[in-house]
Amino acid sequence: MATVAIHADKLDKWFGEGEARTQAVKSASFDANFGELVYIVGPSGSGKTTFLSMISGILKPNNGTVEVDGIDIWKLGKDAIADFRLNKIGFVFQDYHLFPRLTTVENVAIPLFLKKRDWNHSLDEALKYLDIVGLKNRAGLQPVKLSGGEQQRVAIARAIVGGPEILIFDEPTASLDGETGRQILKFIKTNILNDHRCIVVVTHDSRIFEFADRILKMEDGRMVGTLEVGDHVE
Numbered sequence: 001m002a003t004v005a006i007h008a009d010k011l012d013k014w015f016g017e018g019e020a021r022t023q024a025v026k027s028a029s030f031d032a033n034f035g036e037l038v039y040i041v042g043p044s045g046s047g048k049t050t051f052l053s054m055i056s057g058i059l060k061p062n063n064g065t066v067e068v069d070g071i072d073i074w075k076l077g078k079d080a081i082a083d084f085r086l087n088k089i090g091f092v093f094q095d096y097h098l099f100p101r102l103t104t105v106e107n108v109a110i111p112l113f114l115k116k117r118d119w120n121h122s123l124d125e126a127l128k129y130l131d132i133v134g135l136k137n138r139a140g141l142q143p144v145k146l147s148g149g150e151q152q153r154v155a156i157a158r159a160i161v162g163g164p165e166i167l168i169f170d171e172p173t174a175s176l177d178g179e180t181g182r183q184i185l186k187f188i189k190t191n192i193l194n195d196h197r198c199i200v201v202v203t204h205d206s207r208i209f210e211f212a213d214r215i216l217k218m219e220d221g222r223m224v225g226t227l228e229v230g231d232h233v234e
C-alpha cells in the first residue's frame with residue numbers, strides 16, 4: 001500500500017498587511033505518496049513557489065498543516081526544522097541560489113559539508129553527481145562562468161547529492177533546451193525516484209509531462225484539479 005510522503009491541509013499564505021495584503025495561497029490541500037513524481041502546473045503568480053516553500057519547511061503558512069513522513073513540520077522548533085530541511089528535503093530553486101564564490105563542485109558538496117561529512121570525500125561524491133548531470137568538466141568553474149541551463153543542472157546535482165527522501169523542483173527545466181530537460185527528468189524518474197522517495201515538480205514545460213505520475217493544477221492560489229498527462233497549459 002502507498003505510504004503518504006506529504007500531506008498538506010488547507011494551507012493559506014498571505015503577504016503584506018491591510019490594503020497591500022495579497023493572498024498567494026488559498027486553502028490549498030495536497031497529498032503525495034512515496035514512489036510518486038507529482039507535478040504542479042499553473043499560470044505565473046498562481047502561488048506555486050509559495051506553496052512549495054510551505055511544504056519544504058522554508059516558509060511558514062498562516063493557516064493549515066503540513067505533514068511530511070508523518071511529522072507535523074510547522075510544530076517543530078527552529079533547530080528541528082533546519083535539520084528537517086537539511087536531511088529530508090532537496091530543493092531546486094527557480095533562480096538556482098548557487099554560491100557565487102564557490103566552484104561548481106564545491107556548490108554541490110555543500111549539503112554534505114553541512115552534514116559534517118569529510119570535505120574531500122564530499123568533493124568526490126559531488127563530482128559523481130556533476131557527472132550525472134553532464135557537468136564534470138565544469139567542476140572547477142564558478143557559477144558565473146556557466147550558462148543558465150548549466151547552473152540549473154548544478155542546482156539539481158546539489159539537491160540530489162545527499163540522497164534526501166523528498167525532492168522539490170521549482171521549474172527545473174525552464175532554462176534548458178528541450179532535449180536536455182527531457183533527459184534530466186527521464187534520469188530523475190529512472191534513477192532517483194524509488195519507493196522511498198517522493199518528487200514534486202513545478203513546471204510550465206509540457207515537454208516533460210510524460211514523466212509525471214500525476215499533474216495538479218493551481219490557479220489564483222487554489223488547487224483546482226488534475227490534468228491529463230497529454231494536456232497542455234498556457
Ligand SMILES: Nc1ncnc2c1ncn2[C@@H]1O[C@H](COP(=O)(O)OP(=O)(O)OP(=O)(O)O)[C@@H](O)[C@H]1O
Nearest residue numbers: 015016022023024043044045046047048049050051
Ligand atoms: N515575498 C513576497 N512578498 C509579497 N508578495 C509575494 C511574495 N512572494 C510571492 N508573492 C506574491 O504571491 C503571489 C504568488 O507568487 P508565487 O511566486 O508563489 O507564484 P508562482 O506561481 O510561483 O509564479 P511563477 O510561475 O511566476 O514563478 C504573487 O502575486 C506574488 O507577487
Ligand SMILES: [Mg+2]
Nearest residue numbers: 048049094170
Ligand atoms: Mg514560481
